[in-house]
Amino acid sequence: MTRGNQRDLARAKNQKKQQEMQKKKNANEKTGLSLSERKHRDAELMREKQRKKEEQSTGQKQAVN
Incomplete structure (x- = not known):
């Protein structure tokens, strides 16, 4: 049983x-959103985040010089 x-x-x-x-x-x-749409959106967000980070680090370098 x-x-x-x-x-x-x-x-x-x-x-x-x-x-x-x-x-x-x-x-x-x-x-x-489909999988490809999400990937595209996430890639754009990461590019924007990287661009901001580069601008921030460039700004700090200029301030030091």
């Missing part, structure tokens, strides 16, 4: 796992 209990537990565990995966999928859909 323990096998029947194991089946029930496995089904419950799998159902919970499927619900979590569905939540993650829905969260991605809510943003409305």
Whole structure:
């Protein structure tokens, strides 16, 4: 009889796992961006961040000189 209990537990565990995966999928859909769009957006943000960092370091070098 323990096998029947194991089946029930496995089904419950799998159902919970499927619900979590569905939540993650829905969260991605809510943003409305595809994977390539997100990569493009993130790359632009990183470029902007790097540009600001370079400007800041250049400003500090000029202040020292």
